[in-house]
Amino acid sequence: MLQNQKLLQSSPPILTPTAPVQGQSFPSSPSLPVLKQSCKLSRRELSISSNSSLLLFWGSQALEPIFNLSKAQAEENLPNTNKNEQEKNLNCTNKVATKRAFLDISIDGKPVGRIVIGLYGDNASAGAARFSSLVSGTAGISYRRKEFIKIMPNYVQHGGVRSYGVDAELAKSTGSNLAAENLKEEWERNYEQCPGTKNLAGTVSIIVRDPSKPPPKVKLVARKGKLEIDQEEVGKDPNGTEFVIATKDSPELDASALVIGRVLEGMEVVEKVGLVKTVQDNTSSPYFRVAKIIGDKRAFVAERGFNRPYSKVVITNCGLME
Numbered sequence: 001m002l003q004n005q006k007l008l009q010s011s012p013p014i015l016t017p018t019a020p021v022q023g024q025s026f027p028s029s030p031s032l033p034v035l036k037q038s039c040k041l042s043r044r045e046l047s048i049s050s051n052s053s054l055l056l057f058w059g060s061q062a063l064e065p066i067f068n069l070s071k072a073q074a075e076e077n078l079p080n081t082n083k084n085e086q087e088k089n090l091n092c093t094n095k096v097a098t099k100r101a102f103l104d105i106s107i108d109g110k111p112v113g114r115i116v117i118g119l120y121g122d123n124a125s126a127g128a129a130r131f132s133s134l135v136s137g138t139a140g141i142s143y144r145r146k147e148f149i150k151i152m153p154n155y156v157q158h159g160g161v162r163s164y165g166v167d168a169e170l171a172k173s174t175g176s177n178l179a180a181e182n183l184k185e186e187w188e189r190n191y192e193q194c195p196g197t198k199n200l201a202g203t204v205s206i207i208v209r210d211p212s213k214p215p216p217k218v219k220l221v222a223r224k225g226k227l228e229i230d231q232e233e234v235g236k237d238p239n240g241t242e243f244v245i246a247t248k249d250s251p252e253l254d255a256s257a258l259v260i261g262r263v264l265e266g267m268e269v270v271e272k273v274g275l276v277k278t279v280q281d282n283t284s285s286p287y288f289r290v291a292k293i294i295g296d297k298r299a300f301v302a303e304r305g306f307n308r309p310y311s312k313v314v315i316t317n318c319g320l321m322e
Contacts, residue, residue, distance in 0.1 A: 092193065098128070100117065101119060101136075101318065101319065102116050102135075104318065105269055105272075115266035115269050120261050124190065125186070131260050136319055140174030141161045142161075142318065143318050144318055146161060146315055147312060148313040151273065155244045157207075158242060160207075161241045180240030183240045199251065199257060204260055206258050207240075238256075244257055247270055276313060279305050279310070
């Protein structure tokens with residue numbers, strides 16, 4: 001009994017919460033005896049904690065040069081990427097005309113003026129070379145006495161030269177190739193490099209592909225007693241001689257036309273051509289839609305006639321300017 005009483009007397013007093021006295025404030029931190037009891041650590045624990053802190057300090061000192069080096073490399077690479085982007089933007093926006101060509105236009109036999117075009121020989125070398133050879137006549141054929149075949153709200157389209165008949169024979173005699181493969185490669189390269197709308201108001205572009213062309217049909221063909229799978233091409237690709245002049249910004253042309261230059265003089269002549277009355281576009285008619293779905297040839301023939309000018313818009317003369 002006495003031993004128990006001594007143990008009870010030697011044990012620390014139990015802190016009992018007391019009601020706060022009015023006007024007296026109590027600290028929120030624990031009392032000093034409790035802090036001493038919670039902060040008791042053995043020598044082994046102290047040595048482990050001190051060693052780990054030293055390792056962390058040495059590790060941070062060792063990694064600091066690596067972090068600084070990577071940061072410096074990132075800062076060096078950042079200006080290079082910005083420089084490349086700036087060069088691309090300059091190539092897309094600040095295009096320089098290396099050659100000048102002219103087109104004399106007449107509507108129903110009446111001269112309406114001259115269009116002077118600056119060609120981008122550095123940015124679209126293949127397209128500019130194709131256009132200049134057709135304008136000057138060095139390809140054996142020329143745009144002279146050829147008509148504009150389509151007038152849209154945002155652009156006017158020239159029919160180019162035919163890839164059959166007399167035009168094809170004349171081109172063949174001079175060794176000219178009307179294939180548009182190199183133009184497609186150049187269009188793909190410019191399409192990837194230059195974001196945004198390419199066919200802005202006043203630009204001149206060559207049509208290099210038909211985005212509305214359906215995919216080729218698969219069919220079975222008998223060759224040498226065996227059945228083989230072949231693809232039947234539907235429609236014909238452009239021959240790389242048709243060109244368009246945009247009267248307004250025309251993003252719908254970006255998927256088919258390669259920008260080769262811009263109008264330097266005579267934009268009012270292009271606007272006169274754009275005001276010529278045309279065949280009404282009737283593609284929204286339900287009868288036309290049904291006829292096209294069922295494959296009626298009359299629908300395709302009618303579609304080719306939509307937006308064609310009633311008047312005869314012709315290039316009476318063309319060539320290169322020094």
